[in-house]
Amino acid sequence: MDETIRTVLAEHGRLATDANTIDDNADLFAAGMTSHASVNVMLALEDAFDIEFSEQMLKKSTFESIASIRAGVVEMAGS
Amino acid sequence: MTSITETTAPVSESGGVAQQMERIAEEVAAPAADEVDVTGRFPAETIDALRADGLLSAMVPEAFGGRGASVAEVSEGLVALGRHCASSAMVVAMHHIQVACLVRHGRSPLLRDYLVELVERQYLLASATTEVGTGGDVGSSVCAVDVAGGTFRLEKQAPVISYGQFADAVLATARRSAESPENDQVLVVCRPPELELEQVGEWKAIGFRGTCSPGFILRAAGDAALILDDPYADLSTRTMLPMAHILWSSLWLGIATATLDRARRFVQSEARKRPGMTPAAALRLADTTALHQQFTDLVRASVDRYQQIQDDPDRLSALGFAVAMNSLKVSASTLVVDVVRQCMVICGLASYRTDTPYCMGRHLRDSMGACLMVNNDRIMANNAQLLLVHRGE
Numbered sequence: 001m002d003e004t005i006r007t008v009l010a011e012h013g014r015l016a017t018d019a020n021t022i023d024d025n026a027d028l029f030a031a032g033m034t035s036h037a038s039v040n041v042m043l044a045l046e047d048a049f050d051i052e053f054s055e056q057m058l059k060k061s062t063f064e065s066i067a068s069i070r071a072g073v074v075e076m077a078g079s
Numbered sequence: 080m081t082s083i084t085e086t087t088a089p090v091s092e093s094g095g096v097a098q099q100m101e102r103i104a105e106e107v108a109a110p111a112a113d114e115v116d117v118t119g120r121f122p123a124e125t126i127d128a129l130r131a132d133g134l135l136s137a138m139v140p141e142a143f144g145g146r147g148a149s150v151a152e153v154s155e156g157l158v159a160l161g162r163h164c165a166s167s168a169m170v171v172a173m174h175h176i177q178v179a180c181l182v183r184h185g186r187s188p189l190l191r192d193y194l195v196e197l198v199e200r201q202y203l204l205a206s207a208t209t210e211v212g213t214g215g216d217v218g219s220s221v222c223a224v225d226v227a228g229g230t231f232r233l234e235k236q237a238p239v240i241s242y243g244q245f246a247d248a249v250l251a252t253a254r255r256s257a258e259s260p261e262n263d264q265v266l267v268v269c270r271p272p273e274l275e276l277e278q279v280g281e282w283k284a285i286g287f288r289g290t291c292s293p294g295f296i297l298r299a300a301g302d303a304a305l306i307l308d309d310p311y312a313d314l315s316t317r318t319m320l321p322m323a324h325i326l327w328s329s330l331w332l333g334i335a336t337a338t339l340d341r342a343r344r345f346v347q348s349e350a351r352k353r354p355g356m357t358p359a360a361a362l363r364l365a366d367t368t369a370l371h372q373q374f375t376d377l378v379r380a381s382v383d384r385y386q387q388i389q390d391d392p393d394r395l396s397a398l399g400f401a402v403a404m405n406s407l408k409v410s411a412s413t414l415v416v417d418v419v420r421q422c423m424v425i426c427g428l429a430s431y432r433t434d435t436p437y438c439m440g441r442h443l444r445d446s447m448g449a450c451l452m453v454n455n456d457r458i459m460a461n462n463a464q465l466l467l468v469h470r471g472e
Binding site for chain 2: 030042059
């Protein structure tokens with residue numbers, strides 16, 4: 001799962017650092033992900049994991065780190 | 080947080096905040112409005128009158144000495160100001176947007192002290208969010224605050240700082256540090272004596288001429304605690320953007336109201352000439368009055384929408400709210416031009432000539448600024464992006 005998340009981030013996150021090596025808890029927005037890019041990350045995650053984030057999950061904090069994205073994907077996949 | 084964002088409206092002897100703003104709009108701003116427009120000068124008398132009544136700190140909580148006015152009250156006051164002098168109203172709206180950001184997002188003891196000082200001295204705050212080289216995107220910065228030894232330094236090429244030369248401080252956006260990406264921004268209070276504004280060019284515009292908005296090179300330094308605590312992205316989403324769209328829409332409604340006033344008087348004066356015959360323009364007046372009512376109700380509903388969730392960061396950050404506030408800006412800036420145009424058709428040449436009481440030249444020119452200040456196409460593109468994931472709940 002982490003590998004897929006990192007691939008999505010590398011492709012759509014427009015991070016200033018390498019998505020494959022960035023720390024699990026690093027702030028992705030501080031690393032250069034714009035809100036525009038975060039929407040693309042969201043869409044790509046939904047496609048990759050065949051999930052749909054609920055309205056409550058669609059907030060900045062869900063996408064602020066790889067750890068929080070993982071928690072979000074797990075929650076949505078389980079529901 | 081609740082303690083600093085009380086919205087109870089104290090009613091002083093001279094009435095509430097909205098009524099005081101209304102009185103200043105009629106007695107001070109209205110008589111100067113044409114001259115402010117023609118000469119493109121700063122509406123100093125209006126700002127001085129607001130200052131004298133302590134209204135520049137209308138939105139500061141009472142705990143800090145302010146009036147603790149609600150968004151609804153300030154919105155109502157701005158409708159009145161916009162009705163008589165849109166330039167004055169725009170200056171006041173922009174000031175209150177900055178004050179709201181300070182109140183809700185400036186938590187350092189120094190910023191708290193500054194808020195008290197703002198109340199005592201009735202400071203006027205300006206803003207420098209746009210920058211040369213970012214293509215109009217306020218969500219990214221080229222410049223960065225350079226923090227060393229508890230002190231910050233900043234130099235910013237600002238293509239526009241409205242009333243920059245008349246302001247007591249400028250709140251500027253910048254990257255958090257020289258190493259930060261362009262969208263990792265902070266908002267910092269830049270104040271004299273460590274603020275230098277070097278004017279670049281002049282403000283030669285067809286509308287909002289009294290806002291005096293040329294470009295500046297801003298050079299500032301100061302205590303690093305003057306940097307607002309919350310990241311700009313968060314304070315923009317939760318406070319600056321909704322407040323801007325609500326308060327701008329309020330004064331645009333004022334412009335529309337002014338032209339509707341003229342159109343109504345015109346139709347009534349026609350009716351008096353031939354009692355028993357309904358003037359031809361009366362039907363269009365009825366139509367335009369319905370349009371104006373949509374506009375009024377849109378602004379009021381948006382104020383309610385914001386006030387209901389103003390202390391809930393999660394709901395303020397929700398996609399649906401961002402979409403709604405963007406839609407408000409686009410709708411209101413379109414409605415103001417629509418109402419002005421209809422009112423001009425109602426009054427005919429009397430609105431087109433500059434020597435009649437029905438002249439709408441200033442209103443037409445001011446109203447066109449609404450869809451350009453943060454271009455509607457940029458806002459719609461933003462909503463288009465948000466709607467790719469918004470669930471519509």
